[in-house]
Amino acid sequence: MMMKKVFLxxxxxxxxxxxxxxxxxxxxxxxxxxxxxxxSSHAYGDLNKDGIKDMVLIALPPRRNMxxxxxxxxxxxxxxxxRWRVYDALSAIDNDNEIIDYMLSVTARGVLxxxxxxxxxxxxxxxxxxxxxxxxxxxxxxxxxxxxETMARNTGIAEKVSTNYLTHKQQTQKYSVMKDVEYTxxxxxxxxxxxxxxxxxxxxx
Numbered sequence: 001m002m003m004k005k006v007f008l009x010x011x012x013x014x015x016x017x018x019x020x021x022x023x024x025x026x027x028x029x030x031x032x033x034x035x036x037x038x039x040s041s042h043a044y045g046d047l048n049k050d051g052i053k054d055m056v057l058i059a060l061p062p063r064r065n066m067x068x069x070x071x072x073x074x075x076x077x078x079x080x081x082x083r084w085r086v087y088d089a090l091s092a093i094d095n096d097n098e099i100i101d102y103m104l105s106v107t108a109r110g111v112l113x114x115x116x117x118x119x120x121x122x123x124x125x126x127x128x129x130x131x132x133x134x135x136x137x138x139x140x141x142x143x144x145x146x147x148x149e150t151m152a153r154n155t156g157i158a159e160k161v162s163t164n165y166l167t168h169k170q171q172t173q174k175y176s177v178m179k180d181v182e183y184t185x186x187x188x189x190x191x192x193x194x195x196x197x198x199x200x201x202x203x204x205x
Contacts, residue, residue, distance in 0.1 A: 022035065023035065023059060023069065023071050023083060023086060024083070025082065025083045026073070026076075026080060026081060026082045026083060027073075027080075027081060028079050028080060028081070029055075029079075029081075030042035030055065030057045033057075033071075033073065033081070033083070034057075034059055035059070037061075037062040038059050038060060038061055038062060039059075039060045040057045040058060040059050040060060041057065041058045041060070041102045041103050041104050042055060042056065042057035042058070042104060043055075043056055043057075043104040043105045043106050043112075044056075044106065045105075045106025045107070045110060046075075046106075046110050047072065047106060047110050047112060047136050047141075048074065048110075048136050049110055049136075052074075052075040052076070052077055053075045054072065054073060054074050054075045054081070054106075055072075055073040055075065055081040056070070056071070056072050056073070056104055056106065056112060057070075057071050057073075057104065058070050058071075058090065058102045058104060058114075059071060060102070067088060067090055068090040068102065069086050069087065069088060069090070070086070070087040070090055070114075070200075071083060071085070071086045071087070072084045072085050072086075072087075072141075087200055087201065090102075099118070099119045099120075100116060100117070100118050100119075101116070101117045101119075102114065102115070102116055103115040103116075103117075110135070110136070111133050111134065111135050111144070112133070112134040112135070112136075112141060113131065113132070113133055113134075114131070114132045114133075114134070115129070115130070115131050116128075116129070116130045116131075116132075117129050117130075118130070125152050125153050125154045126150050126151065126152055126153070127150070127151045127153060128148070128149070128150055128151075129148075129149040129151075130146070130147070130148050130149075131146060131147040131148075132145075132146050133145040133146065134200055140199045140200060140201055141199065141200040142197040142198065142199050142200070143165060143197060143198045143199075143200070143203055144164070144165050144166050144197065145162070145163060145164045145165055145166070146162075146163050146165075147160065147161070147162045147163070148160070148161045149161075151177060155176075155181075156176050156177045156178035156181055157174070157175075157176055157177075157183065158174070158175055158176070158177050159172065159173070159174050160172070160173045160174075160175075161173075163192070165192075165195075165197055165198075168191060168192045168193070168194055169189060169190070169191060169192065170189070170190045170191075170192055171187065171188070171189055171190075172187070172188045172189075172190070173185065173186070173187050174186045174187075
């Protein structure tokens with residue numbers, strides 16, 4: 001009987017819990033649309049090339065075991081933004097030793113740039129910096145390029161792999177981030193097979 005009462009109570013609370021975690025349908029800024037207790041990394045720019053500034057944000061939940069959300073709001077003029085789509089494409093953070101920072105920006109050409117830095121306070125010597133570039137076309141955002149940099153904290157040796165999915169070329173660089181370490185940097189290129197661009201709807205970093 002007690003379990004049944006608890007279950008019924010959870011059903012009663014479910015709408016309010018869901019509503020509290022939902023981004024508002026419109027607002028004048030990122031702060032306007034965030035659920036209570038959430039923070040964000042956000043950027044503004046003309047993403048769909050209609051001449052009006054849009055807003056994109058990564059909504060960061062108050063609890064580490066909840067997944068961030070990537071949301072796009074189309075600009076309607078007069079600093080009003082209307083929610084277009086919310087993507088659940090970002091990983092939840094559930095490791096006490098793992099710290100992930102996100103940063104968004106929009107280029108002059110309207111390309112969405114997502115930068116992700118991963119730092120391990122223990123258990124790993126490596127830091128990771130990842131960049132993803134998305135362009136809006138055909139009703140969705142598509143991945144047109146990415147860059148992955150790994151740096152070993154104990155040696156200062158870094159490797160950066162840059163991929164351009166429009167030219168189908170990939171560059172790999174190895175170098176030292178420490179000025180007092182003698183290391184000969186290297187660079188190599190690879191031609192990739194042509195594949196359809198991956199949409200943000202189906203993308204997982």
